[in-house]
Amino acid sequence: MKGYIGEFEELVLLTIASLGDEAYGVSIKEDIEMRANRTISIGALHSTITRLEEKRLLKSRLGEPTQERGGRSKRFFELTHEGKAALHEMKNLRDELWKISKTTLSLGK
Amino acid sequence: MKKLSHPPRLAVALFDWYCGTAAADDLRGDLDELYYRDINRMSVMRAKFRYWKHCMELITSYALKKRKQKAAVSTFSSNSFHPAMLKNYFLIATRNLARHKFFTIINVLGLAIGMSICLLFIAMLSFIWQYDTFHSNNDNIYRVISETNSVNDNREFASAPSALADKLSENIEGITEVVRINRSLNSVVKFENTEVSLAGYFTDPSFLNVFTFPLLKGNSHTALSKPNSIIITEKAAKKLFGSEDPFGKMVTLDNLGECVITGVMHELPKNSHLKFEILASYSTILAAEQATPSVKDWHESRTSYVYMLLPDNASTENIERYLQSVSQAYLRDENFHISFSLQAMNDINPGPDLYNQIGPSWDYTSISIFFVLTLLILIPACFNYANISISRALKRMKEIGLRKVMGGQKDQIFLQFILETVIITFLALGLSYYIFVIVRNEFVSMVVAGPETLDLSIDFQTLLYFAVFALLVGLLAGTIPALYFSRLTPVQALKSKPTGSSTRFSFRKVLTVFQFALSLGFIMSVVIVYNQYRQTLNYDFGFQQANILDVDLQGTDPEIFRNEFSKLSSVQTLSMSSHVMGTGSVDATWIVDRVKSDSVEVFQMFVDQHYLSNLGLHLLAGENFTDNAAANANRVVVNEEFLHQFKIKNPHEAIGQTFSLADNHDVIVTGVVRNFHYLHLREPIKSFFFRYDKTQFHVANIKVVSTDIFTTISEMESVWKIFGGEKKFEAKFFDDEIGEAYAFYFSMIKICAFLGMLAISISCLGLLGMVVFTVENRVKEIGIRKVMGASTQTVTILLSRDFAKLMVIAAMIATPLTYLFFDKLYLQAQRYKLPIGVSEIAISLFIMLALGLATILSQTMKAAKANPVDTLRSE
Numbered sequence: 001m002k003g004y005i006g007e008f009e010e011l012v013l014l015t016i017a018s019l020g021d022e023a024y025g026v027s028i029k030e031d032i033e034m035r036a037n038r039t040i041s042i043g044a045l046h047s048t049i050t051r052l053e054e055k056r057l058l059k060s061r062l063g064e065p066t067q068e069r070g071g072r073s074k075r076f077f078e079l080t081h082e083g084k085a086a087l088h089e090m091k092n093l094r095d096e097l098w099k100i101s102k103t104t105l106s107l108g109k
Numbered sequence: 110m111k112k113l114s115h116p117p118r119l120a121v122a123l124f125d126w127y128c129g130t131a132a133a134d135d136l137r138g139d140l141d142e143l144y145y146r147d148i149n150r151m152s153v154m155r156a157k158f159r160y161w162k163h164c165m166e167l168i169t170s171y172a173l174k175k176r177k178q179k180a181a182v183s184t185f186s187s188n189s190f191h192p193a194m195l196k197n198y199f200l201i202a203t204r205n206l207a208r209h210k211f212f213t214i215i216n217v218l219g220l221a222i223g224m225s226i227c228l229l230f231i232a233m234l235s236f237i238w239q240y241d242t243f244h245s246n247n248d249n250i251y252r253v254i255s256e257t258n259s260v261n262d263n264r265e266f267a268s269a270p271s272a273l274a275d276k277l278s279e280n281i282e283g284i285t286e287v288v289r290i291n292r293s294l295n296s297v298v299k300f301e302n303t304e305v306s307l308a309g310y311f312t313d314p315s316f317l318n319v320f321t322f323p324l325l326k327g328n329s330h331t332a333l334s335k336p337n338s339i340i341i342t343e344k345a346a347k348k349l350f351g352s353e354d355p356f357g358k359m360v361t362l363d364n365l366g367e368c369v370i371t372g373v374m375h376e377l378p379k380n381s382h383l384k385f386e387i388l389a390s391y392s393t394i395l396a397a398e399q400a401t402p403s404v405k406d407w408h409e410s411r412t413s414y415v416y417m418l419l420p421d422n423a424s425t426e427n428i429e430r431y432l433q434s435v436s437q438a439y440l441r442d443e444n445f446h447i448s449f450s451l452q453a454m455n456d457i458n459p460g461p462d463l464y465n466q467i468g469p470s471w472d473y474t475s476i477s478i479f480f481v482l483t484l485l486i487l488i489p490a491c492f493n494y495a496n497i498s499i500s501r502a503l504k505r506m507k508e509i510g511l512r513k514v515m516g517g518q519k520d521q522i523f524l525q526f527i528l529e530t531v532i533i534t535f536l537a538l539g540l541s542y543y544i545f546v547i548v549r550n551e552f553v554s555m556v557v558a559g560p561e562t563l564d565l566s567i568d569f570q571t572l573l574y575f576a577v578f579a580l581l582v583g584l585l586a587g588t589i590p591a592l593y594f595s596r597l598t599p600v601q602a603l604k605s606k607p608t609g610s611s612t613r614f615s616f617r618k619v620l621t622v623f624q625f626a627l628s629l630g631f632i633m634s635v636v637i638v639y640n641q642y643r644q645t646l647n648y649d650f651g652f653q654q655a656n657i658l659d660v661d662l663q664g665t666d667p668e669i670f671r672n673e674f675s676k677l678s679s680v681q682t683l684s685m686s687s688h689v690m691g692t693g694s695v696d697a698t699w700i701v702d703r704v705k706s707d708s709v710e711v712f713q714m715f716v717d718q719h720y721l722s723n724l725g726l727h728l729l730a731g732e733n734f735t736d737n738a739a740a741n742a743n744r745v746v747v748n749e750e751f752l753h754q755f756k757i758k759n760p761h762e763a764i765g766q767t768f769s770l771a772d773n774h775d776v777i778v779t780g781v782v783r784n785f786h787y788l789h790l791r792e793p794i795k796s797f798f799f800r801y802d803k804t805q806f807h808v809a810n811i812k813v814v815s816t817d818i819f820t821t822i823s824e825m826e827s828v829w830k831i832f833g834g835e836k837k838f839e840a841k842f843f844d845d846e847i848g849e850a851y852a853f854y855f856s857m858i859k860i861c862a863f864l865g866m867l868a869i870s871i872s873c874l875g876l877l878g879m880v881v882f883t884v885e886n887r888v889k890e891i892g893i894r895k896v897m898g899a900s901t902q903t904v905t906i907l908l909s910r911d912f913a914k915l916m917v918i919a920a921m922i923a924t925p926l927t928y929l930f931f932d933k934l935y936l937q938a939q940r941y942k943l944p945i946g947v948s949e950i951a952i953s954l955f956i957m958l959a960l961g962l963a964t965i966l967s968q969t970m971k972a973a974k975a976n977p978v979d980t981l982r983s984e
Binding site: 072 | 134135141142146163167169171173176
């Protein structure tokens with residue numbers, strides 16, 4: 001796999017994974033805002049999603065038109081195989097680093 | 110119900126417009142959903158604001174950019190810029206230009222004409238911008254300027270009382286140098302047998318420290334420290350001394366006596382706002398006998414200037430504050446207030462329009478007027494180009510369609526057409542540079558004192574400006590056609606169907622009307638100004654000018670002159686005067702007003718007892734000067750305006766009243782004459798009086814009765830030789846001199862004619878382009894009409910009618926506007942105006958219509974005469 005993914009990209013990918021079938025623009029935004037307790041701009045989010053699509057880590061499909069969105073459809077996102085692989089790679093790297101850490105990383109009192 | 114509230118419509122419209130055909134439905138959905146969520150949580154205002162914010166975030170996001178790219182016409186589309194394409198654009202552009210030679214020539218010629226006057230303007234501006242930059246201290250030199258406020262007028266002067274200089278150097282610390290300049294040095298300089306009239310300044314020794322005028326010879330520290338020492342410029346020295354070394358020579362200046370030359374100066378650069386031929390030490394004017402107290406006086410500041418040099422990065426604040434307090438402390442008066450301020454030398458040229466400038470001035474107003482004139486010429490030329498390009502769009506449609514199908518993006522097509530325009534403007538730049546070189550000298554000579562103060566030679570920097578200018582013109586002229594072409598959709602383009610033709614055509618019509626209206630305006634100006642000039646010469650100035658020969662006395666004794674010349678039979682009457690009247694050169698003096706404490710400016714002329722009758726001036730009351738010279742010394746003959754100024758109702762009342770002049774002379778009014786134009790017609794008639802002073806006579810006015818003027822003049826020349834010595838006999842007829850005084854009309858005629866020529870050539874070229882194009886497109890139609898029996902004549906009329914209509918509209922717009930302009934604005938400034946006749950308007954209309962119709966008919970007649978067989982056969 002070429003390149004690596006950034007922190008925000010990883011966050012988006014994982015959020016999409018956690019939302020399952022309900023991952024579209026607004027739900028991703030709200031979920032991240034709630035969990036990570038930070039405000040993200042809708043433009044930045046869509047830009048990141050577009051980049052992830054370009055890297056083929058995400059794919060999308062258009063949903064049915066919905067009433068609450070003025071009759072407009074949602075675009076749902078899901079992880080591709082490469083997307084999952086990238087997340088794994090990231091996680092493995094982290095686990096390894098955690099394991100070999102010479103400083104005690106526990107926050108114990 | 111909050112649910113019914115809509116997202117802000119403007120934001121939605123903006124978003125939709127920006128997205129265009131790109132698939133952004135889901136993004137809109139996201140926006141709306143966020144909005145409806147927000148609205149339940151916060152005020153409508155805030156929700157709307159947040160909607161706007163989200164919109165802008167998305168519009169500027171990479172997500173939308175990518176989607177737009179995807180939505181573009183072709184899969185080959187690419188937004189990235191390929192330098193290789195530039196080569197292709199260049200190639201296509203040159204091929205196109207080479208193929209359509211006729212239109213290329215029209216375009217290049219039109220733009221070149223339009224640009225040539227702009228080149229003049231740019232060269233002039235770039236020169237003016239470099240005014241005074243040769244001084245090494247130019248950033249730190251300031252001068253004091255004064256502003257006077259009296260009851261009825263406010264004026265700003267470049268001059269300031271010299272007493273300020275002493276006050277400043279006494280009271281303010283941190284001024285490096287203060288220098289006083291008095292520009293009243295204007296005298297005949299005599300060296301052995303040569304006499305040359307030279308002008309210059311009295312100034313302090315610090316002058317040479319403050320300003321950078323290097324001396325060829327002499328010590329710059331001491332050259333001006335002693336009274337009666339003079340620095341002379343190279344050119345003036347050559348006039349006076351020829352090839353001799355001027356340094357250390359004694360010369361005689363009238364009024365000042367013997368002076369020694371203590372320095373020779375390099376010739377002044379043309380871009381100096383200080384212009385002088387000689388500099389005399391300031392102590393000279395203080396020591397000179399005729400130095401009136403006015404030199405040191407606070408009120409007398411008409412010829413004195415105060416400059417100063419400050420240290421680097423010095424603040425001018427405390428000086429400004431001091432100057433304000435000074436004016437309050439020394440010049441207290443209820444009706445008249447004067448205040449001083451500093452002006453940086455870099456702000457002098459170009460700078461605000463001030464009275465009493467010390468040298469040449471380039472004020473913002475005249476620069477702006479020139480700028481507007483250049484735009485008036487340039488913009489029609491640019492629109493011409495746009496016009497012709499768009500009207501020829503059909504021929505390029507297929508190419509553009511193909512480019513778009515193969516992935517050409519909007520910006521790329523835009524770039525291509527801009528590039529093509531820029532190539533044309535650079536071709537035009539070459540041609541206009543040629544025109545510029547031709548008209549340059551003529552232009553410089555038209556500007557007042559141009560040859561000494563304006564240098565339009567070209568350096569590298571100016572060339573760079575020209576190139577940048579050509580690029581800008583390319584952008585200006587190219588944007589409209591480039592936008593038009595880049596907006597075409599491939600389907601339209603390949604079908605060769607132009608869009609929105611109706612609106613564009615009306616735009617072209619408006620343009621043509623505008624151009625012709627402008628041209629007509631210029632033509633009318635030329636005709637009107639020429640007529641004004643002709644009528645001025647026949648105007649009743651209030652005095653006679655026929656058959657009067659003015660002879661320059663050149664320093665000979667007026668009495669001897671009179672005795673010798675009176676003997677000639679052709680001399681009917683002979684009088685003496687200090688000036689030639691009506692030619693714009695008259696002295697002024699100041700009278701102390703007893704009512705107001707300020708003094709009043711009065712124009713004066715010195716004449717003898719024969720002058721009034723010789724020139725036919727009408728005496729309303731009182732009497733002329735007497736034959737007794739001594740008795741005349743205090744007498745004045747005033748004009749009607751003088752009475753008006755001093756509120757004297759009846760001419761007879763004025764007789765015997767006394768007035769004191771600024772130089773403490775008292776004068777008695779002994780006569781009143783009817784008003785006459787002692788100055789230029791542009792100037793209003795103001796208070797004026799005649800005085801009698803033999804020493805001031807410079808001109809003899811001889812009324813000549815003669816049938817053979819040549820013999821008369823040669824007779825006079827032989828009489829002149831008796832006492833005139835080596836000097837050449839110089840005589841001119843009075844009416845010729847008046848004519849010369851109005852020669853400025855000629856420069857105006859030249860300027861208007863030049864501009865008019867440019868404007869009309871541009872309009873005719875534009876018209877030609879349009880006519881040729883229309884005729885080309887209607888060739889088949891004409892063929893069919895002719896086959897069906899239309900005559901050449903009817904076809905010609907049919908083709909020309911639309912264009913002729915435009916010209917008539919232009920005439921209808923331009924005629925009243927030009928008339929109003931001249932009637933209300935220009936001639937108002939003229940003071941004594943002459944009416945504009947119908948004939949002027951008729952002549953101008955005829956010229957414009959003739960040129961325009963000739964352009965139209967040259968093409969339409971050719972088309973109408975063509976054999977229908979030739980035009981219908983092909984295809």
